[in-house]
Amino acid sequence: MTSAPLALAERTAGRPAGRARRLDPRTKAILVLASSLVVMAPGGTPFIPAAIVLGVLLALSEGAWARAVLLPLTSAAVAAAAYLLPMALPYPVIGFVAAFAAYLLRFAAVGGVALHLLRTTTPTELTAALRAARIPRAITTSAAVMLRFLPTIATEARAVRDAMRLRGVGGWAGMLRHPVLSIERFTVPLIASSLRVAEDLSAAALLRGLGSATRPTAMHPPRLGVADLAAVGLVAALVTATVLW
Amino acid sequence: MTTTTSTERRLDVRMSPKDLINIGIFAALYLVVLYAINMIGFASPVAVLVSLPASIVACGIPFMLFLTRVHHAGVVTIFAVITGGLLLLGGHPPISFAVTIVCALVAEAILWSGRYRSRRLSVLAYAAYSAWYVGPMLPIFYARHDYFSSPSMQNMGADYTRQMEDLLSPAVVAAFDVSTIFFGLLGGLLGLRLLRKHFEKAGLA
Numbered sequence: 001m002t003s004a005p006l007a008l009a010e011r012t013a014g015r016p017a018g019r020a021r022r023l024d025p026r027t028k029a030i031l032v033l034a035s036s037l038v039v040m041a042p043g044g045t046p047f048i049p050a051a052i053v054l055g056v057l058l059a060l061s062e063g064a065w066a067r068a069v070l071l072p073l074t075s076a077a078v079a080a081a082a083y084l085l086p087m088a089l090p091y092p093v094i095g096f097v098a099a100f101a102a103y104l105l106r107f108a109a110v111g112g113v114a115l116h117l118l119r120t121t122t123p124t125e126l127t128a129a130l131r132a133a134r135i136p137r138a139i140t141t142s143a144a145v146m147l148r149f150l151p152t153i154a155t156e157a158r159a160v161r162d163a164m165r166l167r168g169v170g171g172w173a174g175m176l177r178h179p180v181l182s183i184e185r186f187t188v189p190l191i192a193s194s195l196r197v198a199e200d201l202s203a204a205a206l207l208r209g210l211g212s213a214t215r216p217t218a219m220h221p222p223r224l225g226v227a228d229l230a231a232v233g234l235v236a237a238l239v240t241a242t243v244l245w
Numbered sequence: 246m247t248t249t250t251s252t253e254r255r256l257d258v259r260m261s262p263k264d265l266i267n268i269g270i271f272a273a274l275y276l277v278v279l280y281a282i283n284m285i286g287f288a289s290p291v292a293v294l295v296s297l298p299a300s301i302v303a304c305g306i307p308f309m310l311f312l313t314r315v316h317h318a319g320v321v322t323i324f325a326v327i328t329g330g331l332l333l334l335g336g337h338p339p340i341s342f343a344v345t346i347v348c349a350l351v352a353e354a355i356l357w358s359g360r361y362r363s364r365r366l367s368v369l370a371y372a373a374y375s376a377w378y379v380g381p382m383l384p385i386f387y388a389r390h391d392y393f394s395s396p397s398m399q400n401m402g403a404d405y406t407r408q409m410e411d412l413l414s415p416a417v418v419a420a421f422d423v424s425t426i427f428f429g430l431l432g433g434l435l436g437l438r439l440l441r442k443h444f445e446k447a448g449l450a
Binding site: 032036082083095110113118176183191192198202206 | 260261262263265266267268269270272273274276277278281282285295299302303306307310319323324326327328330331333334335336337338339340384385387388389390391392395397398400401405408409412413435439443444447449
């Protein structure tokens with residue numbers, strides 16, 4: 001039962017040597033929430049560079065070189081669209097696109113930090129972290145199931161889309177000509193096939209004690225370590241630099 | 246556990262593992278449908294105008310099927326916490342999470358008034374839940390002064406800034422929210438129709 005999109009993350013997670021230097025999933029989640037809270041708040045624009053620097057450093061720490069380069073480049077392009085485009089073309093329509101770009105810039109800044117969490121954390125680790133954060137059982141159990149099913153259903157969705165393409169339905173033109181019909185043709189087979197898979201997987205999960213009252217133990221229990229301390233120090237330095245500057 | 250007249254009409258908050266699994270499965274389905282339809286929108290900014298309403302309508306189908314399968318108080322709230330929570334960890338603004346929870350509570354109240362069995366009220370509940378779509382857009386509006394007070398916008402002149410302020414007014418946000426509720430209603434109705442047309446025949450509803 002390996003899931004294709006998360007296979008890479010699983011491979012890196014299994015390496016015991018790298019574990020000591022990796023961040024605790026709880027720290028990664030807190031980094032996302034903190035940067036999102038600060039950057040998305042009114043008056044959060046000055047913190048955008050700090051969030052981008054954090055995103056780049058996190059990308060470097062996991063060895064995602066492409067993201068480390070693309071994140072500042074994309075942000076710069078979006079910032080240009082937000083602040084320089086209206087000067088060249090002062091029309092309200094362009095202005096709306098520019099205002100949207102100013103928001104996308106915030107989104108990109110938080111997204112860099114969020115991608116680190118999503119790319120380096122397996123569903124199992126995230127579930128263990130949620131349990132360690134003492135989130136109610138009803139939420140952790142259903143979240144665990146959701147995280148387990150997302151890759152499976154995404155694979156099903158790709159299969160349905162390929163089948164639609166093979167029959168010459170769907171795609172852009174079909175969506176515009178018969179919107180309701182193409183929605184029906186996509187979602188109904190997706191739901192039907194996903195629920196068939198779900199029957200088996202949920203029976204297996206129930207047998208393995210999912211949702212039982214006893215707290216499951218984790219193979220790699222989340223622990224806060226030196227790396228997390230370093231992350232907190234880094235964030236403190238970035239915030240001080242932004243405030244003083 | 247609260248005991249009422251019959252087990253059929255039981256309303257309790259404690260859910261069986263089976264219910265929790267169902268919530269997780271449908272939350273995953275909802276997110277995949279949401280993203281699959283919105284992926285079309287990444288082609289151009291104009292495409293978003295088509296894909297956003299289309300995704301609201303499409304998500305009505307798994308949501309309506311979900312409501313026929315789980316009849317417990319609190320289902321929509323847990324659904325909202327896990328889907329909204331994952332989007333929050335994916336970089337969505339925190340205010341969006343708060344909006345999602347409020348919409349879920351409203352939907353929950355509507356469902357509760359039909360004892361979680363009424364199909365007509367399920368359509369209304371989905372429409373109410375769809376109002377969360379305004380959440381991810383909110384920072385454009387509440388943080389607009391950040392943008393207009395930036396040095397490059399100061400150069401644009403008062404006339405331009407006033408025009409843009411009008412474009413990003415609370416009235417526009419309200420109109421957007423009303424449109425999401427309208428498309429949510431359409432999605433709920435489509436879900437109901439497909440429930441009868443496909444899922445009941447297949448024994449899935």
